[in-house]
Amino acid sequence: MRIPLVLAAAVAFPLAAFAQGANPNLGRNLAATCANCHNTNGKSVTGMPSIAGMPKDVMLGTLREYKEGKRPATVMHQHAKGYTDAQLELIAAYYAAQK
Amino acid sequence: MNRFDRRRFLQATAAGAASAALAGCAAMPEARKPIGRVIVVGGGYGGATAAKYLRMWSEGTIEVFLIERNTEFVSCPISNLVLGGYRTMNDITRSYEKLRDYGVQVIRDEVTGIDAAKKRVRLRRIEDLPYDRLVLSPGVDLMHDQIQGYDAEAQKTILHAWKAGPETVALRRQLEDMKDGGTYVLAIPVAPYRCPPGPYERACQIAHYFKRAKPKSKVLILDANPDVTSKGPLFKAAWNDLYKGIIEYRGNSAVTAVDAKAKVVKTDFDSIRGDVLNVVPPQRAGDVARAAGVITANNRWCGVDWLSMESVAVKGVHVLGDATLSAPAMPKSGHMANQHAKLAAAAIVELMNGRQPSPEPMVNNTCYSFVSDKEVVHVASVHRYDAAQKTLVTVPGSGRVSAQRSELEGVYAWGWAQNIWADMLG
Numbered sequence: 001m002r003i004p005l006v007l008a009a010a011v012a013f014p015l016a017a018f019a020q021g022a023n024p025n026l027g028r029n030l031a032a033t034c035a036n037c038h039n040t041n042g043k044s045v046t047g048m049p050s051i052a053g054m055p056k057d058v059m060l061g062t063l064r065e066y067k068e069g070k071r072p073a074t075v076m077h078q079h080a081k082g083y084t085d086a087q088l089e090l091i092a093a094y095y096a097a098q099k
Numbered sequence: 100m101n102r103f104d105r106r107r108f109l110q111a112t113a114a115g116a117a118s119a120a121l122a123g124c125a126a127m128p129e130a131r132k133p134i135g136r137v138i139v140v141g142g143g144y145g146g147a148t149a150a151k152y153l154r155m156w157s158e159g160t161i162e163v164f165l166i167e168r169n170t171e172f173v174s175c176p177i178s179n180l181v182l183g184g185y186r187t188m189n190d191i192t193r194s195y196e197k198l199r200d201y202g203v204q205v206i207r208d209e210v211t212g213i214d215a216a217k218k219r220v221r222l223r224r225i226e227d228l229p230y231d232r233l234v235l236s237p238g239v240d241l242m243h244d245q246i247q248g249y250d251a252e253a254q255k256t257i258l259h260a261w262k263a264g265p266e267t268v269a270l271r272r273q274l275e276d277m278k279d280g281g282t283y284v285l286a287i288p289v290a291p292y293r294c295p296p297g298p299y300e301r302a303c304q305i306a307h308y309f310k311r312a313k314p315k316s317k318v319l320i321l322d323a324n325p326d327v328t329s330k331g332p333l334f335k336a337a338w339n340d341l342y343k344g345i346i347e348y349r350g351n352s353a354v355t356a357v358d359a360k361a362k363v364v365k366t367d368f369d370s371i372r373g374d375v376l377n378v379v380p381p382q383r384a385g386d387v388a389r390a391a392g393v394i395t396a397n398n399r400w401c402g403v404d405w406l407s408m409e410s411v412a413v414k415g416v417h418v419l420g421d422a423t424l425s426a427p428a429m430p431k432s433g434h435m436a437n438q439h440a441k442l443a444a445a446a447i448v449e450l451m452n453g454r455q456p457s458p459e460p461m462v463n464n465t466c467y468s469f470v471s472d473k474e475v476v477h478v479a480s481v482h483r484y485d486a487a488q489k490t491l492v493t494v495p496g497s498g499r500v501s502a503q504r505s506e507l508e509g510v511y512a513w514g515w516a517q518n519i520w521a522d523m524l525g
């Protein structure tokens with residue numbers, strides 16, 4: 001499950017970037033909006049889960065469940081609903097690529 | 100408690116595999132030829148974040164100076180818990196030292212003037228510094244002159260404690276010294292002001308302290324606004340369930356004058372005597388914004404281009420945080436200042452490389468408030484850039500408040516603080 005991380009990130013970035021109009025930093029910028037609570041590049045100090053290196057599919061699936069109200073949450077459903085599916089995919093790809 | 104909860108959360112979110120990556124600072128790449136210099140003024144939630152992210156995202160190619168007059172960072176968020184007696188000043192104080200690992204040149208000094216035409220910052224202790232772009236994160240300054248009698252003498256005994264630091268300590272001491280059966284009066288200015296839910300959290304914290312240590316004492320909230328400005332139903336539920344008979348709330352009750360000797364505050368209708376008076380005056384962008392000529396709205400706030408946080412009045416000067424003329428439904432919060440900083444850092448890196456900033460920035464906000472020593476409520480929002488309106492607007496369906504207060508969110512609130520301090524300071 002964890003092996004194809006690098007591959008997933010390598011594939012997802014150019015595709016998603018293309019879909020969003022070829023801004024290579026879009027995923028990075030979007031992911032940085034999560035870092036207030038999950039720390040820089042997702043390496044949480046305490047309280048919130050660390051999301052650095054989380055497999056892209058796992059994270060995207062989790063975020064989609066939050067967005068669709070299928071996963072219990074205190075605040076994450078409210079954040080996930082603020083982002084498009086394409087944006088959530090970019091965020092998941094970015095964190096998957098973090099070590 | 101924390102360790103157990105952390106493990107539970109990690110398992111619950113299948114993030115356990117990632118936890119091994121917790122440690123370690125980001126090492127900067129070998130210094131490359133600098134493409135320019137950014138001076139950041141103010142090391143709070145906005146400025147410190149901007150300094151760090153400019154270094155990270157420019158891969159060390161932008162020289163970054165952070166000018167801060169205080170030796171250490173003291174957080175406003177969580178400082179109400181110091182008033183309640185549940186956290187110490189040490190808990191909310193952090194060093195700027197780790198920013199140096201990112202190549203930020205932290206300078207303890209005070210800006211005395213800004214020459215935007217010559218792109219130079221004048222400083223109190225060292226010689227002038229030139230910049231290519233300037234980032235101002237000046238926070239707020241307090242408009243004591245809007246309240247009659249709130250002069251320098253009165254300010255010695257009537258505190259605002261709306262900037263965490265010595266006043267936080269002094270207000271806590273006043274509360275400790277107050278006799279049981281006394282009244283603490285909290286005056287709230289008309290919105291917009293720094294941290295919309297902050298006053299109501301403060302009332303909870305002090306009521307919690309009274310309930311435990313001085314049960315005959317009262318908290319009287321005099322709010323210049325018609326009603327609680329943030330998380331109203333959640334705060335009112337906490338007041339009713341936890342602090343009945345302790346907290347009294349009065350809306351439409353702007354304090355217009357104070358008499359420090361008589362320990363009296365005055366509204367249009369009443370004169371009210373209290374034992375501890377905590378009067379939070381109206382606010383405006385900090386003095387540095389005035390010096391730079393970037394205040395554009397009502398002599399108080401700084402209008403910005405939301406694609407870059409660049410001032411609408413002065414080219415090459417970016418403004419962050421509470422000092423900005425807020426976009427619709429955007430709170431003046433530490434979390435939001437951190438988001439402003441990242442938006443600005445991304446834009447500045449693009450601009451200094453001869454490219455255009457992203458046309459589709461996003462920001463979000465989460466404000467946690469402790470309604471007791473452990474229970475917390477939040478308000479959250481997500482904002483996207485709207486090209487037609489040329490501003491950030493909330494995304495329909497996103498955000499809102501907690502379903503109810505909970506200890507689980509208490510754990511998240513403390514996690515938020517730890518993580519945002521790490522995000523901004525390394």
